[in-house]
Amino acid sequence: MKRGSIVAGFLLIALAIVVWIGSAAFTADSSYFPRAVAAIMLGLTILMLLENRTVRDQVVFEWEKFNYRRTAIIFVITSIYLVIMAYVGFLITTPICLLLMMQVLEKGDWKVKILSSVITTAAIYYVFQMMLDVPLPAWSF
Amino acid sequence: MKKTWAMVAMVLVVSLMLVVAGCGGGAKPAEKAPEAPKFPTKQIEIIVPAGAGGGTDMLARAMANKAKDLLGQPVVIVNKPGGSGTVGFTAGQTAKPDGYTVTMFFAEIVIVPHLGIAQADHKLFVPIMRVNMDPAAITVKADAPWKTLKEFLDYAKANPGKVRMGNSGPGSIWHLAAATVEDKTGVKFNHVPYGGAAPAVTALLGGAIEAVAVSPAEVGAQVASGKLKILGVMSDKREKAFPEVKTFKEQGYEVVVGTWRGLGVPKGTPEPVVKILHDAFKKAMDDPGFIAQADKLGLGLAYLNAADFTKFMDADFANYAKLVDKLGLKQQKK
Amino acid sequence: MDLLVHGFATVLQPQIFFILVAGTLGGIIIGSLPGLTATMGVALLTPLTFSLPPATGLVMLCGIYCGAIYGGSISAILIRTPGTPAAAATVFDGNELAKKGLAGKALGMSAIASCAGGVFSALCLTFIAPELARVALSFSSPEYFAMGLLGLSIVASISGDYVVRGLISACIGLLVGLVGLDNLNGYPRFTFGLVDLLNGVSFIPVLIGLFAVSEALRTTESMLKTAHVDFKLSGVLPSFSELRGCAKTILKSSAIGTMIGIIPATGGDIAAFLAYGEAKRSSKNGEKFGTGELEGVAAPEAANNGVTGGALIPLMTLGIPGDAVTAIFLGALMLQGLRPGPLLFKDNAELVYAIFAGMFLANIIFMLFGLFAIKYIARVINIPKPILTPIIFVLCIVGSYSINNSMFDLLVMMFFGVLGYLMDKFKFPVSPIVLALILGPMVEGEFRRSLLLSSGSFSIFFTRPICVAILTLTVFSVVGAYIQQRKKHRLLKLEN
Missing domain, CATH: 3.40.190.10 (Periplasmic binding protein-like II)
Structure with missing residues (x-):
């Protein structure tokens, strides 16, 4: 917690400084508010760091217990899905992506997974594209 | 875990194959395209650089409603609001010039370039026609x-x-x-x-x-x-809905300013395709049902063909350049 | 009164009634899907009304509007994804209740409170609309500024135990809200030359990212541990005594919602936050808000549906659209050849009262549907997490994409998803970001617009009674929160 707060604190201070410097080029009217917010944020962050000194060090999460690997895999799959969907379209990528994620989260039980991913895709497609005419990414080749 | 990874790999390979297959499949008809204007064969999108429910959106939706029957394909509205229309303009001008992405742009397209904030440019569009004009x-x-x-x-x-x-x-x-x-x-x-x-x-x-x-x-x-x-x-003639209100000119002031909306496709779109789109949208514009809807919404219909529309926009463009300069509206980027 | 009876008679004709029911149910579906907001639902279905008779078409739009605002709470409660921005505040306690296995109670409370709020506002709309409409006109920039500040003052109360961190989060939200063209002079701020940022960071992808994606990412960590909890409780409805306990909150929140609805350019999201803040301040269980209090569901839900009738007041009486939805209503009315305003009541009284009746009935319909369907809807929670979580991801993505048809918005969603996930790890509350993002641009813009109006004189903030009243309220709210905080700290120290 303590260490985390310090890291966060420094990031926030950096952000406040970047905003302060970044708004230097703005026309006067446009720069007051961002600068005020940056200054307040700087003050609050320092306050937080000071408060932090008196707080007992609590453990927020233990890296050993923290299953970041699966979270990271899911994140990567989602990111790839976003990129591929832009080109290949919604209908093909979605069931594949769903199946992949389900498989990463818990192995086995293919029937349920295939069924639910296909039904989900079809339902979303039906409501958005067919019923409401909201276009989803389509095959773009 | 190993099994999972094998599965991941397999699915990735399959989807890659699909992508490749898709490229191959899609490329063939494109080669033959130039002479045979078989258009449209799929749904057409109209980019509306404004939010759903506004005047531009309503106009586009009413037109799309009529045009879809004439074109024989669905015509869907894609709202891309933001930055006085800039977001939609830019999306429209960089779209694939195949006629399937039509943009409904409006007066701001000849204003925002002068403000120095965005790369919108009416010259990157092939205009189809002007649809509407409303005075200030x-x-x-x-x-x-x-x-x-x-x-x-x-x-x-x-x-x-x-x-x-x-x-x-x-x-x-x-x-x-x-x-x-x-x-x-x-x-x-x-x-x-x-x-x-x-x-x-x-x-x-x-x-x-x-x-x-x-x-x-x-x-x-x-x-x-x-x-x-x-x-x-601020127009040449009085408004139909308010016939008792005098124009600026009648009261001795030479001021004519108004907004307008028109349709365009990205530069490079084949001529025959533009013609098909023009004919369909022109027909939609002449539909009595559409005219009645525009009337009720208070939107003045003011058709101009592509050539006149281009001249009109160029004139407005030059005009606003001077005005923006004079007013000091340009955003200096340091 | 005769006219109202007549209005009900019109709407209860089988054909119109059927369309109203269909509209309301459609609205619930639209509202509960992330990314499909009430505004979008009404806009998308307006073309359908072109070919319908005026009363039928407008009554259908009423149904969609009311249904969608209610529907937003369903996904907020069940999967921590506010279906519409108006349901953002419902997440706090609604989702906590669902996690405790009390999804049924939360859903039931949401249906009842939403209906109460909607009916309250419909009553105001029907009987005292012209009187209330004056409120809409007495709000000018200084008042908006003051109201924005009042809204921001509840940051402390939605930050839980970490007030300083909550305030820092709010600052982050304010900074995010700065991105885009300056509303007053068109200067591009922090856009990094990206066209996609000219209009600012889109709100809905941020909302979905911070609440839904971060939660889904969290779920993936501990997937197997919590997969099998007993959810038998999820069908239980709120009891009569629980309802009675919330009655005061519901009534007050309905009034807040209706008032906010009347004031143009504000909407369900602001109303819900204000009502939540007020409920937390005045409730006996205020300290437990955020951990799964039924009152914490009742307040925002009564308020956001209170907005529905309220927003129609300036539209019908003055012809002013108060928000995006009513702007579309205005268009729909005009397409039918009708001009909202005082003349509408004189020339088309039958239609006006049919709309009023439609508003009443839409609220009743979604409540009945909500209560009967809880048993089935709540089952969403029983879907095994390994199946449900990927579906939530896809829903988030589709929702964020379709609001502006923008791939860039998907990046925004992912960014804020990860940010929300990390912030939670380091005990920074995320909801102040959302609140500041809604209110920040309003506070800054209206402050500067006020000074434009007064040619630079600050006296404009101190000479207008309503503005002074709201500012005073804001000061009280901040001081009150500070004192409460001090008390809490002292108690904690004593315990230690």
Whole structure:
């Protein structure tokens, strides 16, 4: 917690400084508010760091217990899905992506997974594209 | 875990294969395309660079509704609001020039480039046609002390910066309309930008500002109920809906400013395709049902063919360049 | 009164009634899907009304509007994804209740409170609309500024135990809200030359990212541990005594919602936050808000549906659209050849009262549907997490994409998803970001617009009674929160 707060604190201070410097080029009217917010944020962050000194060090999460690997895999799959969907379209990528994620989260039980991913895709497609005419990414080749 | 990874790999390979297959499949018809204008064969998108529910959106939806039967394919509206239309303009001008992405652009496309904030450019579009044109008008409260435009402008001249003039956003067409009045008559307003025409009209009703420079349709309901009055419209002829309101010209001021909306496709779209689109949308425009809808919405239909529309836009473009320069609206990027 | 009876008679004709029911149910579906907001639902279905008779078409739009605002709470409660921005505040306690296995109670409370709020506002709309409409006109920039500040003052109360961190989060939200063209002079701020940022960071992808994606990412960590909890409780409805306990909150929140609805350019999201803040301040269980209090569901839900009728007041009486939805209503009315405003009541009284009746009935319909369907809807929670979580991801993505048809918005969603996930790890509350993002642009813009109106004189903030009243309220709210905080600290110290 303590260490985390310090890291966060420094990031926030950096952000406040970047905003302060970044708004230097703005026309006067446009720069007051961002600068005020940056200054307040700087003050609050320092306050937080000071408060932090008196707080007992609590453990927020233990890296050993923290299953970041699966979270990271899911994140990567989602990111790839976003990129591929832009080109290949919604209908093909979605069931594949769903199946992949389900498989990463818990192995086995293919029937349920295939069924639910296909039904989900079809339902979303039906409501958005067919019923409401909201276009989803389509095959773009 | 190993099994999972094998599965991941397999699915990735399969999807890659699909991508490759897709490329191959899609490329063939493109080679034959130039001579055979078999168009359209799939759904057409109209980019509306404004939010759902506004005037531009309604116009586009009403047109799409008619055009889909004429083109034999679905015509869907894609709203891309933001940055006075810039987001949608840019998306439209960089779309694939195959005629399947049509953009409904409006007056701001010849204004924003001068503001120095974005790369929108009307020259990157092949215009199909102009659809609509609405003049600006100066509207005040019904119980305001000014009875005529002259009285109003004389007051504004005598009290520079005292008349608060609401508009629909900085650099918007209504902002420039008010600025044009300043330019042509030598008065000085205190411009107050709002987040659209409706909030500006509300502020006028509440007495926060003295006047607004928006289109007659945008104050229609309040004028009809006797809360607001229009002093003059900035067009060549009087408005159909308000035949008793004089134009600026009639009152001795040479001011003609208005917004307009038109359709275009990205530069490079094949000529025959543009023609098919033009014919379909022109037919949609001539449909009595569509005309009735536009009438009710207070949108003035003003067709111009592609050539005239281009000239019209070029003239507006040059005009606003001077005006923006004069007003110092350009955003300097340091 | 005769006219109202007549209005009900019109709407209860089988054909119109059927369309109203269909509209309301459609609205619930639209509202509960992330990314499909009430505004979008009404806009998308307006073309359908072109070919319908005026009363039928407008009544259908009423149904969609009311249904969608209610529907937003369903996904907020069940999967921590506010279906519409108006349901953002419902997440706090609604989702906590669902996690405790009390999804049924939360859903039931949401249906009842939403209906109460909607009916309250419909009553105001029907009987005292012209009187209330004056409120809409008395709000000018200084008042909006003051109201924005009042809204921001509840940051402390939605930050839980970490007030300083909550305030820092709010600052982050304010900074995010700065991105885009300056509303007053068109200057591009922090856009990094990206066209996609000219209009600012889109709100809905941020909302979905911070609440839904971060939660889904969290779920993936501990997937197997919590997969099998007993959810038998999820069908239980709120009891009569629980309802009675919330009655005061519901009534007050309905009034807040209706008032906010009347004021143009504000909407369900602001109303819900204000009502939540007020409920937390005045409730006996205020300290437990955020951990799964039924009152914490009742307040925002009564308020956001209170907005529905309220927003129609300036539209019908003055012809002013108060928000995006009513702007579309205005268009729909005009397409039917009607001009909202005082003349509408005189020339088309039958239609006006049919709309009023439609508003009443739409609220009743979604409540009945909500209560009967809880048993089935709540089952969403029983879907095994390994199946449900990927579906939530896809829903988030589709929702964020379709609001502006923008791939860039998907990046925004992912960014804020990860940010929300990390912030939670370091005990920074995320909801202040959302609140500041809604209110920040309003506070800054209206402050500067006020000074434009007054030619630079600050007296404009101190000479207008309503503005002074709201500012005073804000000061009280901040001081009150500070004192409460001090008390809490002292108690904690004593315990230690």
